Amino acid sequence: MLRSWSILLCLFHSVHGSWDRFQNNAIPVAGVVGRADLLCALFFLLSFLGYCRAFLQYNKEGKQFSISWLLMSIFLGAVAMLCKEQGITVLGLNALFDAFVICKINMAGLIQKLLHRGKVLESSTFLSKGFLLRIIFLASGGTAILYIRWRIMGTGPPAFTEVDNPASFADSILIRVINYNYYYSLNAWLLLCPWWLCFDWSMGCIPLIKSVDEWRIIALVALWFCLIGLIYQALCSEDSHKRRILSLGLGFLIIPFLPASNVLFRVGFVIAERVIYLPSVGYCMLITYGCSILNRQVKNKKLIAAAVLVIMFINMMRCIIRSKQWRSEEQLFKSALSVCPLNAKVHYNVGKNLADKGNQTAAIKYYREAIRLSPKYVHAMNNLGNILKERHELLEAEELLSLAVQIQPDFAAAWMNLGIVQNSLKRFKEAEQSYWTAIKHRKKYPDCYYNLGRLYADLNRHSDALNAWRNATALKPDHSLAWNNLIILLDNAGNLAQAEAVGREALELLPNDHSLMFSLANVLGKSQKYKESEVLFLRAIKVNPNTASYHGNLAVLYHRWGNLEAAKKHYEISLKLDPIAPGTKENYNLLKRKLEQLQKRGHI
Incomplete structure (x- = not known):
């Protein structure tokens, strides 16, 4: 018997487990x-x-x-x-x-x-x-x-919402039981015919059965008809060999699935293909045993062999197709649209993927559809609000973000984004309140402190801005923007020694950040530490050679230092990169006049 089980397990891995493994985990590095x-x-x-x-x-x-x-x-x-x-x-x-x-x-x-x-x-x-x-x-x-x-x-236990598992929130026990059994039948169908696969089955993907007269009841009747027949044979068959095989096959099929059945406790999903990975062992055992019985009863052995080969080939091709879909987020998310067009999360993920690739117009369409399908989908509202904010459609962005925090008052990211929009609308008091609400709900929120610092800087509350950015860098030491703003604000306030100290501290933490090199180089140049400033400017240019301001400010440094030829070279590079750079053309003209005067005097 042990040998036969080993053969069955090998069959499970070679025939069925391949596509299932790929459908749940894609390629090994996915x-x-x-x-x-x-x-x-x-x-x-x-x-x-x-x-x-x-x-x-x-x-x-x-x-x-x-x-x-x-x-x-x-x-x-x-x-x-x-x-x-x-x-x-x-x-x-x-x-x-x-x-x-x-x-x-x-x-x-x-x-x-x-x-x-x-x-x-x-x-x-x-x-x-x-x-x-x-x-x-x-x-x-x-x-x-x-x-x-x-x-x-x-x-x-973990807290789940209605969108995660709608059936478990149904008022009627009968409706809950019917839908749970319908989910079991769908899991059984996925084992039998793994054609309709989706990375997420929540949020309206499978509409609830709300009455006993729906045609979908047929699915759970068919499931229990087959299960009861198998259980009866496993318990009451006169053939002890059959009883043992069926009992073990049903055990492998049913027992590993119990934690996902909603019987012992509520789970946070409708269907999750990963939970049928282990039960598929029992499925393969039952199928294999069924094939062996069929093989004994049917005279045409070649027909049985051909049918098995066809099924194996179909599953292999399905594995290849599904594996290709898992190779990229775009293909995976779009493949789910045909399976679960009513799933708001699918539209949300497609939109997010498009937004990450810079296709904001298409992303907006999918975000709007996600919100239409699930009017309380706060994450879709937040992301759509962010895109609208970047497109300067501030009033609609504010409306969406305000609705998101109304639905979920502890949604810190939405509060922060609402603050950014309100700041752009010059409603500074409301923006400050939104930022502090975000921090209240998420104590360690460096990005929110950074944006709060920007608000205070706009209001000329320099001390508060410095404190906010210091909080941001304390919570997130590699927050480059906060470090840069600290250096620039101290520099503009004339606190060159403090700006230099902050800049050196930042560069110790982020030694390859060219923007920090540039900011500290400016401070050192104003402090007449020309050599150190030059080294930092050149390092910044080496990392990011096509930034006009880097060349322009290095040219100013050389101009002050008296290295006029080098200043001329970098002024020209800066103007080539950005012909309308403010101040660069005027400085370049001043340099040219100075060079002409020196030529006339014979100093060059």
């Missing part, structure tokens, strides 16, 4: 987070095989099993759970394997004996084989693992 499911599956199967190993030395009397392998199995189950909570279910699977495969419990026979004899069997076969002792080990190990997790992760 996302580290997806590896949790693979690691969980690895240790889950190792735990199960370790439990099987505990019985390899079973003698004919059935009184021996390996305690060490039993403990190893529990340990591997704990490791599986650390990778993914779903991994703890391997202990339940091991118990089922022990009862129906090792102890060969015949439920139908037991029930008949209990009914007809009217008393509990005094010495059941499975009790004499140490079954209860092993169950105590499994139960104790599972309890200890759950307790440790409870201590580490805390006592309360």
Whole structure:
């Protein structure tokens, strides 16, 4: 039997697991987070095989099993759970394997004996084989693992919203049960026909079944018709071999899926393709067993072989197609539009991807559609508000951001963006209040402190601006913009020594930041530390050679220092890069006049 299970597991990985692995995790470098499911599956199967190993030395009397392998199995189950909570279910699977495969419990026979004899069997076969002792080990190990997790992760379950799992928020218990079962049928269909795949199934992707007369009820009726038939055969078949195979296959199919079933607790998704990765082991076992029965009953063996090859080829091609979709965010998100056109999150992600690529016009369309589908989608409002702000459509941006913070008052990013818009509209008092509200909801918010500093600088509240930017750099030491503004503000205020100290501190933290080199070089030039200033200007130009102001200010430094030819060279480069640079042309004309005077005097 163990050999046959190993063959089935290999079949699972080669035929079915390939496309499923790709659909959930793409190529190996696509996302580290997806590896949790693979690691969980690895240790889950190792735990199960370790439990099987505990019985390899079973003698004919059935009184021996390996305690060490039993403990190893529990340990591997704990490791599986650390990778993914779903991994703890391997202990339940091991118990089922022990009862129906090792102890060969015949439920139908037991029930008949209990009914007809009217008393509990005094010495059941499975009790004499140490079954209860092993169950105590499994139960104790599972309890200890759950307790440790409870201590580490805390006592309360995660908080989910209605958009994450609408069925769990339905008022009627009947409606909840119907929709949960409909979700089970969809998961079963994805195992059978993995054609409609989506990276996210929430936010209206699957409309709720609100009455028992909807045609979709057929799906869950079909599911339970098949399941009840399989369970009946697993429990009541006279063929003990069939009972063991079906019991184990159903155990692999159902037990790992229980944490995602909404039966034990509410989950934060409608359908998640990753949670059917482990149950697909049971699916493959049942399919393989079904094919073996069909192969025995059908005379035309070539037809069966051809059908299996066709199915394998179709799944292989589906794997290739889905893998290509996972190679880029754009393809992945757009592939979901045809599967879940009612999912606001899909439109949001497509819009975000387009916005990141600079296609704001197309992004606006998808953000608006996301908000239309989900009028309380605050993240879509925030991102759309940001784009409108950049396009100077400030009134609509303010309206969207105000609505976002109304819906979610603790949305710190929306408060900050609202403050930026209000600042642009010259409503400084409201902007300041929005910034402080953002900081109230997110204590460590360097970008908000930076924008608050800009507001104070616009209001000539220099001391407050310095404090705000200092807070930004304290919270985020690599905040280049805050450091730059600190240096420039101190420089403009005439505090050259303090500006120099801040600039040197910033460059220690960000030694390759050309903008900081430029700002400190300006300060050093004003302090007549020409050589140090020149070194920093040249370093900044080496990193970013096409910035006109870098060449222009270096030219001014050379001009003051008396290196007129070098000044002329960099003035000309600056004017070539930016012919209308303020002040550069005037300085260049002054230099040319000075050079002409020196030529007339014969000094050149």
